Amino acid sequence: MIECIFTIDYEIYGNGEGSLKELVYEPAERLRTIFRKWNARFVAFVEVAELEMIEAKCTDSAIDLIKCQIRDFHKEGFELGLHLHPWWYNARHKNGGWIPDYSEYNLCTLPMGRIVQIIDRSIAYLRRVLGLVNFMPLSYRAGHLLFQPTRTVANVLAERGVKIDSSVYKGGLWHHYHLDYRRALKNGYFWKFTDDVNEPDLQGILLEIPIHTQMVPTQKMFTTKRIGLQHKGSSTTQTGKKMLNRVKDFLRFRYPLKFDLCQMSLKELIGIVDEVFLEDQQNPTLFRPIVAIGHTKDLVDFETLKLFLSYLEKKRIPLSTFQSVYPRCIF
C-alpha cells in the first residue's frame, strides 16, 4: 500500500538572496492551482525565520502576499509544516543584502536555552501569521536537513506538540556538518525515535517519515537538470575546507538520490515509484508512505510535475499528507 506525500520547502535562497514573489509566492501559486485541479493537497514546509526577519526589516514588499498565501493554504486544507533556517535570526541586513549568522547553522548543536528560544519564536510567528493562538504544526523539517545530534531538538519539539519529523534522507552523508544518515538505510518506511533520528525506538517521542531516497551509482547524481538548479542557488561562501569535505561526501560508489520533484527528470521520478511499486507487489499489506521533497525556488518545470501526477494516477497511488497518514503510522 503506497501513498505519496508531496512536501515543498517554502523559502528563498539560504544565503538571503532572491525575492519572495519570484522564488516563493508565484511558484507556490502555480503548484496550488495544479494540486487543486487534481483535488490533492501538499505539505508546505514554511521557513519561518526568514519571513519574520524580512518582515521586521521591511526588505521585501511581497511579505503581505506571502502571509496571505500561508493563511489560504491552511484554510484550503494544505498542510503547514515547520521549517527552520536558524541562521536567519541573528542575520544583519546591510547594503541591500543579508549577512546570515552561520554560527547558528545547525540548530541541534546550539545550547538548550537557545534551541528553546528559536523553536518557540518560530511557532509564535506561524501562529501570528495564521491568527490562530493554538496552532501547532504536525511536522518539522530541519534547516539543511540537519537533525543530529537529535535528542534536545526532538524533546523540545515533542513537548510543544509536534509529532513528525521529515529531515532524514536515508544514506545521507555530509562530513562538514557531521551529518550521517547511512544507518537509517536499514530502517523501514517510518519509525519512532528519541535520542538519535537514525535509531528506531518503539517508545520514541517523534515519528520519522523520511524523505525517500534511492541509492544510485554516484555518477548518476550529475544530471544536467540537477547541476543547473544547484548552480542557481549555490552559496557564495564555499571555503576550501568545506569544498574538500563535499568532495569526500561524493567519494562513494553509491549515493542517495532524493525523491525530488524539482530536480529529477520524469524518468527518474518514475524509476523511484516503480522500484517501490515492485516491492509493494511482494507485500501489499505493508504501509509505504513515500515523501517527495521540492523547493519553491526550484519549481520551474511544471510540465514534468503534471506528467508525473498523471503517472501516479495511472498507478493508483494516492497523493497524501502527513495528517492523513499519521494515524496509520503510530502503533
Ligand SMILES: [Zn+2]
Ligand atoms: Zn530550507
